[in-house]
Amino acid sequence: MNDHELEKHLRQTLRRCDAAEGFADGVLKRIAVEGREPAPRVPFWRWRSPVLRWAAIPALAAMIAGGVGYRIYERREQQEEAMIAKQQVMLALRITGNKLRLVKQKVKEAEGTKTENKL
Amino acid sequence: MVFSIAYRFLHDRAVAEELAQDVFLKLYRELPRLQSPDHVKFWLRKVISHRAMDYARSSYHRHEIALDEIHEPTVDPSRRDPLLEASLRKLVASLPNEARMIVVLRYEEDMEPHEIAETLGVPVATVKSRLRRTLALLRGKAQRLMGESIR
Numbered sequence: 425m426n427d428h429e430l431e432k433h434l435r436q437t438l439r440r441c442d443a444a445e446g447f448a449d450g451v452l453k454r455i456a457v458e459g460r461e462p463a464p465r466v467p468f469w470r471w472r473s474p475v476l477r478w479a480a481i482p483a484l485a486a487m488i489a490g491g492v493g494y495r496i497y498e499r500r501e502q503q504e505e506a507m508i509a510k511q512q513v514m515l516a517l518r519i520t521g522n523k524l525r526l527v528k529q530k531v532k533e534a535e536g537t538k539t540e541n542k543l
Numbered sequence: 544m545v546f547s548i549a550y551r552f553l554h555d556r557a558v559a560e561e562l563a564q565d566v567f568l569k570l571y572r573e574l575p576r577l578q579s580p581d582h583v584k585f586w587l588r589k590v591i592s593h594r595a596m597d598y599a600r601s602s603y604h605r606h607e608i609a610l611d612e613i614h615e616p617t618v619d620p621s622r623r624d625p626l627l628e629a630s631l632r633k634l635v636a637s638l639p640n641e642a643r644m645i646v647v648l649r650y651e652e653d654m655e656p657h658e659i660a661e662t663l664g665v666p667v668a669t670v671k672s673r674l675r676r677t678l679a680l681l682r683g684k685a686q687r688l689m690g691e692s693i694r
Contacts, residue, residue, distance in 0.1 A: 426682075427678060427682070430678060430681060430682050430685065431650065431678070433624075433627060433628070433631055433685075434631060434635075434646065434650040434681075435650045435653075436628065437627075437628045437631040437632055437635070437650075438551050438635070438646070438647060438650045438651040439651070440544065440547045440651060440652075441546075441547050441550060441551070442546070442547070443546035443550075443559075443560055443563060444556070444560065447546065447560055447563070447564070450560070450564055451563075451564050451567045451568070454564055454567075454568050455567075455568060455571050458568060
């Protein structure tokens with residue numbers, strides 16, 4: 425069997441077939457029952473109940489304030505951590521500087537002693 | 544068209560009808576957003592293909608398809624070879640989901656590879672290579688089956 429023959433047989437085997445007779449009626453029935461689109465989401469300021477509408481405002485405000493507050497807290501934490509790290513670096517540099525100064529002094533003293541001995 | 548794609552893919556008349564009804568219901572809701580008859584046709588093919596593949600993908604339903612139950616309700620013996628058709632139907636049913644849908648859209652809907660690619664949201668090269676590989680596989684299996692039945 426070559427490709428052409430196989431394709432011919434596939435077309436024959438998979439030829440279009442119709443649904444049962446009551447199919448269209450079934451679709452129409454379902455459209456009549458379920459066809460309406462679900463109600464669109466109404467924003468809170470258009471809610472019918474005034475109690476819910478007024479209750480939503482502080483809830484929304486609290487959510488926004490909470491979010492902003494958390495961001496401020498997070499930034500402050502980061503700043504504090506950065507400050508501590510900076511202080512630690514400065515301390516490390518200061519210690520290193522002191523040590524270098526001490527070494528330099530020792531070297532100078534050793535050189536002075538050598539010159540005196542030569543003389 | 545809608546029922547036929549689902550039926551040729553799933554080989555289950557009841558499920559194919561249910562899925563096709565779902566798609567028509569969705570079409571009713573989406574109709575204002577569709578711009579032309581061609582757009583509607585493209586949309587219908589796309590939605591039913593994905594629905595049928597999703598259905599087949601869920602493991603729960605996969606086991607419900609019994610290959611032995613695949614039969615054609617109306618066969619004209621003067622023009623067709625029922626034995627070969629039954630074998631081919633079984634072979635097509637045994638293909639992986641995407642390859643099976645490509646074969647159904649190509650030979651049932653007579654769609655070109657670029658149309659299939661657009662419908663399934665895959666590259667044209669993928670469709671062409673899958674089709675080539677699937678045909679080779681089907682040819683080999685069909686020849687083996689025919690040889691066995693002749694012997």
